[in-house]
Amino acid sequence: MPINVWDYLREYDELRDEILAAVDRVFRSGRLVLGQEGIKFEREMAAYLGVGDGVGVNSGTDAIYIALAALGVKAGDEVITVPNTAVPTVSAIQTLGAIPVFVDVRDDDFLMDVDQVEAAITPRTTVIIPVHLYGQCVDLDPLMAVARKHGLKVMEDCAQSLGALYKNRPSGSIGHAASFSFYPTKVLGAYGDGGILLSDDAEVVRLARSLRFYGMETQYYSERHGYNSRLDEVQAAILSLKLPRLDGWIERRRAIAARYNKALAGSGLALPRENAHSRHNYYVYVVEHETDRDGVLERLAKRDIHCNVSYRWPIHIMRGTADLGYREGQFPVAERKAKRVFSLPMYPHLTDEEVETVIDVLKDVV
Known part of the structure; x- marks a missing residue:
């Protein structure tokens, strides 16, 4: 039999009864979007990381650009990241009209060379995105020090690093915000697509909740330009049963x-x-x-x-x-x-x- 780089079928065989029960529960609830399953999973993810709150969205890519928007990134701003990442990291920056600025990576661990970051900062820089590639964290303490020195925000791209630790702190709990992907191949994968952004900053979370739903805070009334990006109840229920x-x-x-x-x-x-x-x-x-x-x-x-x-x-x-x-x-x-x-x-x-x-x-x- 072939041995593939990844496969979900054995996991499904193990969890099939629980998954089908969760799906049935959602279908019988009468609420398929922005219901109790999503709220529950957002709280569970925040508790797992030890951060304030989470906002479930449609994909990991959406989690990046909504987090950036909630942090105040706008067209023409510069966002520092690395070139050896998945396309979504950069396309999310460009969705906002912002400009990706790259620094190279380290030879020994594939991760952002933090020593190069300060030289890449300009008056238009607003956010730094360390990509925790392959499941290991960028050296965050010196990066956070650079960000503090220049008044910048750090948004951790944790698409591949859920459950990883940096100096015994969970990946995604150290920057001003963090984004996660639940693409099926991930360590915590949905049976479809999904993502979440998390932050200790209550205002970032509040803005992100509005931005994921057309900029609304009251139904049918937009307060700001927003998007349509919601983690659906079926995926939230499946992710919730898998998280433990x-x-x-x-x-x-x-x-x-x-x-x-x-x-x-x-x-x-x-x-x-x-x-x-x-x-x-x-x-x-x-x-x-x-x-x-x-x-x-x-x-x-x-x-x-x-x-x-x-x-x-x-x-x-x-x-x-x-x-x-x-x-x-x-x-x-x-x-x-x-x-x-x-x-x-x-x-x-x-x-x-x-x-x-x-x-x-x-x-x-x-």
Whole structure:
């Protein structure tokens, strides 16, 4: 049988009765949008992270741009982030008419090089978005210090880092706001799409609630330009029943990562590094092959081991962002990583036997 980089069917088999019961409960409630299931899940997520409150939205992308809007970002403002991220990080900035400004990443952990941030700040900078890529947190204490020095806000992009820790603090609990994705592949995935933004700032939460619903505070009366972005009741109910299992699933991911680490040492692959200040959630287990990444992937696929690349192209060299004026060579670490990285199969329901098969085949083809 093929071994895929991700699969949800075993999880569904395990939770099927509970999921169907939750869906039936929603359908019988008479309320499909902005009901008690959504409110419950928002409170549970806020409690899990230890922050003030959450606002459920339609996707992780929406969570970013609504959080930015609630933080006051407007057209023409600059938002600092990194080029080795998913397109949504940048498209969310551009949805507001703001301008993405990139800094390079560190060679050892793929994360924002905080030492480069201060030089990228201009009078138009309003927010910094650290992307907690692959499930590990950016070094936030020095980044928050830079933000305080310049009067800037920090919006954590936690699409891949739910359940990760930074110095024993939950990812998403440190910045002025945080965004999360519940795309099905995530460590806490919906059975569709969904997202949430969270903040300790009650005014940010209040504005976000209005912005997700056309800028309304009273029905049919708009107070400000807004959007249509609501986490539906079905997805909220499913996410709520899965949330208590999250820590156990992360421990299973970490156990799989430990097996990979031990077995693949000396294999010719560069393995991921967990920083001393972090607890990695191993949303993905990313390795590097210096010279023949695509050849390795092709040989693995022929043996029914199907991996993924996150991401083949840094944002700044894509045609869709050519208007930003960047050129190849400006962010050499991100560009070099994009040619080398790939992700091994990683999800909690992988069996030990499948993990060993991945290891054996990978060592053979490398």
